[in-house]
Amino acid sequence: MGCGTAFLLDMDGVLYHGDRALPGAREFLDAISDHPHLFLTNNPARPPGEVAKRLQAMGLGEIPRERILTTAEATARWLSREKPGFRYFAVGGHGLHQALAEAGTEDPEQADFVVVGEGPGLDFDSLTTGINLILSRGARLVATNPDATVDDWHEGKHRVLPGCGALVAPFEVATEREAVVIGKPEPLLYRMAMERLDSTPEACVMVGDRPDTDITGAARLGMRTALVRTGRFPPGAPWPDPLLRPDWDVASLEALTAAFREAGVLRC
Numbered sequence: 001m002g003c004g005t006a007f008l009l010d011m012d013g014v015l016y017h018g019d020r021a022l023p024g025a026r027e028f029l030d031a032i033s034d035h036p037h038l039f040l041t042n043n044p045a046r047p048p049g050e051v052a053k054r055l056q057a058m059g060l061g062e063i064p065r066e067r068i069l070t071t072a073e074a075t076a077r078w079l080s081r082e083k084p085g086f087r088y089f090a091v092g093g094h095g096l097h098q099a100l101a102e103a104g105t106e107d108p109e110q111a112d113f114v115v116v117g118e119g120p121g122l123d124f125d126s127l128t129t130g131i132n133l134i135l136s137r138g139a140r141l142v143a144t145n146p147d148a149t150v151d152d153w154h155e156g157k158h159r160v161l162p163g164c165g166a167l168v169a170p171f172e173v174a175t176e177r178e179a180v181v182i183g184k185p186e187p188l189l190y191r192m193a194m195e196r197l198d199s200t201p202e203a204c205v206m207v208g209d210r211p212d213t214d215i216t217g218a219a220r221l222g223m224r225t226a227l228v229r230t231g232r233f234p235p236g237a238p239w240p241d242p243l244l245r246p247d248w249d250v251a252s253l254e255a256l257t258a259a260f261r262e263a264g265v266l267r268c
């Protein structure tokens with residue numbers, strides 16, 4: 001299993017922006033390479049193999065797909081546990097459809113679950129189908145993650161896309177049901193990550209760029225946390241929650257590697 005401390009790594013805003021690796025990312029990954037570690041993403045749109053290819057294209061090395069856990073996979077696994085052989089109706093990107101198709105059967109007429117994830121697919125017809133499955137058949141509403149928006153870099157320009165939180169909201173409003181949420185800061189994704197690493201909250205450090213998801217969710221479970229201010233939460237921004245402070249709060253991954261070395265976290 002390697003060294004003692006296990007690392008859960010958020011990706012966007014920590015390791016890269018768009019398709020550009022952030023300074024110190026490769027060195028950080030080299031520094032933790034002997035430790036158990038897993039790349040965690042709330043974004044269900046791309047399958048793990050595609051995520052691995054992107055990371056490699058950015059110069060971040062060859063990362064086995066088993067080291068990448070997306071909310072699409074975590075959602076499929078959760079649904080299988082709730083109801084083996086489940087039937088579903090899904091709205092979202094191809095990563096979500098691929099993960100669900102491996103575990104269950106698509107059935108817009110007799111679905112047990114209406115699953116919403118990021119990406120295209122939401123329109124009047126899909127909303128109508130989902131609402132009626134929930135109201136008439138008692139299907140449960142499931143959201144891969146709660147993020148209201150997603151940052152996107154299109155031909156070098158930044159833009160904001162609707163996140164799963166925004167896409168699942170019309171289903172919740174129309175049915176007056178609250179979705180089960182799989183991704184950060186809810187505990188399910190972290191629990192599946194620990195299962196995959198055969199680890200415990202005490203042994204884990206979560207590294208992320210968002211106080212409200214990455215850090216809050218991990219701290220609630222009793223993990224140590226490291227905030228890297230290279231994404232949504234810039235240097236100088238005041239910490240929002242006095243009760244849940246990260247164990248490390250740094251401006252870059254270079255600073256985090258140094259801080260981990262100093263604290264003895266990288267010792268085996």
Ligand SMILES: [Mg+2]
Nearest residue numbers: 010012013209
């Ligand atoms: Mg992030």
